[in-house]
Amino acid sequence: MTVENALAGLAEQGWVAEAEADEAVSRRVGRPARRFRFRAEAGCMLGFDIGLHKVLAIVADLRGQVLGTRRTAVTPALPAEERLAAARRLGHCTLRSAGLTAQDVRGVGVGTTGVVAADGTVTRSDLLPDWTGTDLVTAFTEPFDAPVMAGNDARLAALAEHWRGAAAGTEDVLYIHVGRRISSGLLIGGKVHTGRHGAAGELGVLPSSRWDTAPGRLLAHWADPQTLFAAAGAGEAKALAALEDFADDLAQGVAAMTLTLDPELVAVGGGLSRAGRLITDPLSRRLAELCLFPVPVAASQLGDEAVALGGIRLALNAVERELFDVNG
Template sequence: MKIAGGDSSLLRRLNSVAVLRVLYEAPSLTLTELVRSTAVTRATVENALTGLVGQGWVEEVAPPADGRRQVGRPARRYRFRTEAGCVLGLDIGMHKVLAMVTDLKGTALAVRQTAVSPALSPADRIAAARALGHRALRGAGLKASDLRAVGIGATGIVDAEGRVRLSSLLPEWTGTDLPGAFAEAFGTEVVAGNDTKLAALGEHWRGAATGVRDVLYVHAGRHISAGALIDGRVHAGRNGASAEIGNLPAARWHTAPTHPRDWLGEGRGDAADLFTAVRAGDPGALAVLERYADDLVQGLAAMVLALDPELVVIGGGVSLAGDLLLDPLRDRLDGLCLFPVDVVASELGDRSVATGAVRLALDALERRLFEVPGGA
C-alpha cells in the first residue's frame, strides 16, 4: 500500500508526509502537538489527517474510558497504526531457516524456524523459506496481502540488488536473485543482504550494540564470518564483500571450528556439552576453547585494527560459552591491538539475522512512506 497522491499537489503530498513522519515516531499526538511539530497550519494538518485516516495509516485515538470528567471538549489525539500491515524477516542459512513477522514498528508477532540440509538445492532452499514465511504469517493471524515489505538475510556475498554474488559454503547458491525468488510469492517489495551483516544491524537496532555507532559483529559457530557497521550503517563494500577476512588463511578462521568439531567427534555430545566440560574444568575441553580463541583472535584483531570499532559483538553457537570464550578473547585482543575494545556476547542469539532483516524491510517501507515525487 502506498500513500495515494497521484492527483494531488506536491504541497499536499509534502504536508501528508510531514504529518505521517511525526506520527510514525511518536506513540500518539494531539492535533495541537501535530501543528506544533510540523510547523504548518491547523487546517493543513486536519486535511492531511483526513487523507491518512482514509488510507488506513492513521486513526484517531478515543479518549480514555476511565470515568474522569473533562472540562470542555477533549483534545483530538491521533496515532500511526502499527497494525496497518506487517513485515517479514527471513534468515536463510546452511542449516536453518528462521522467519519473523512483526508489526510496522518491529514488534514480533510470530517466529518460526525449521532445519534444512546443506545439500538442499537452491530451489528447495527457496521453497522451504517461502513455506516458512507463510507459516509465520499464519501464526500471526495474517496473510501475504498484509505484508508491506520482506527482508532477507542469506549466506554468501550479497550485492546491493540482492543477488548472491558468491557463496563458498553453498556453491550452487551463487547467482541466486533473492528479490526475484520471493517477490511473487509474497506480493511486495523484497530487499536482501548478507546474513552476518544483517546480524550486526539487528544487534545495533535491538540487541547488544544499541546506541553504538561503529560495530564489528562476528558469527562464531560452525563457520566464522563478520559484518561491520560504520556510523550506524551497514558497510557492505563495492561488491558486498566487506569484512570477508576469513578468506585469508592467515586469519585462521578456517581452522578455528575444527577444534570443537574434533572434540565433539569423539562422541562427547554437542556444543553445550563442551561448555559444560569447560565449566567443570575438564583439561581437554579447556584446551579446545583456548585453541579456538587463539585462531579466532587472529582475524578478529586484524578487523579491529582496520576498523577501530567501539564494540565487538560475538554471536553464533560458540558465543553461548559466554565469558569462557570472551575473557580469553579480550586478553588476546589487548595484546594485539593499539587500544582496548569492548567485547560482548550477542543479545539476540539465533534471531539476530532475522531481526536485521526486519530492520532492512522497515527501512524499505519507510522510504516508500516518506518519498516525495522528484526527490523534494
C-alpha cells in the first residue's frame, strides 16, 4: 500500500501515469498488476551556456532528450545586464521552438565563464570584468519560475561528457577546454569537484602552465582554426608543427593535474578540439613522457553544446533529488 500511495502522489503531481496493460502478457491468477510509466513530457529543462562570444540554450524533456537548441552571438564588451537579457530572450525563443512555454520549465542549469560559487554567484571573472558579482540564480528564477542551478562552464562540460559524451562510463575525469582560452573541470567519483571557492582546476592563472598564451601562439600565423586544421590534415609540416607545439604547451598543465588526480581519462573539448586526433595524439604522447602512467586522451563528442547539456544534467540532478530522496 505504501508503494501505491507514493505512486498516487506522483501521479497527482503529474510525474507518472498509469500505463496500459500489455494484452500479450498472460495474466496470473489474482489481482492484476498495475503498471506505471514516468512522464518525460510532464515538463522540460533549460540549459544555458553564457560565454564571451555566444549564448547557447538547449531545452530537453525530463529524460534529457533534446527538444530544441538555439544560439546567438554576443561580444565581450556587452554589459552584464544585456548579456543576461540576451540569454533570457534566447531561452524563451528555444522553448517556443519546441512548442513549450516558461510554465513547462521544471529546472534551469546555467554554465558560464569565471569562478562560480555554490550559490550561483560569479565571484571572479577575469575575461568579463563586469560579470563578477552576477547572481545567476536570481537572474533566471523569475523569468522561468523554476529552480536554478549554476556553475563554471568547464565543470558543466565535464559533467555532460560523463553523462553522454567521451567520458561516459568513467568516474575520475580531467576535462580540458581548449579554445580562445584554456580551462579545466574535474570529476571525482563521477561528481563535479568544485573546491572550497568553486575554483578547483583554475590552473590557467599560473603563468608557468603556459595556458594563458598557448591559443594565441597557435593561431598567430593562421587566419582561423579551420584553415590550420585543414592544412594539418593535408600533412603540411608547418601546421603539424604548430599543433605539436600547442600540445606541448597544453601538456604542462594537463600533466600536473593528471599527476594530482590520476584520472581514468583526459577529455578535450572546446573549439580547438575539432582538430580531433591532430591534438589528442601529440598530447597523449607528451603526457606519456611526463606522467607515471599512461592516460587515455579523447576528444569531446558534444562539440559546443557540452556546457548547456551540462546545465541540463545539473538541473536534472536537482529535480531527481527532490523526487527520489527520502527523509527519515
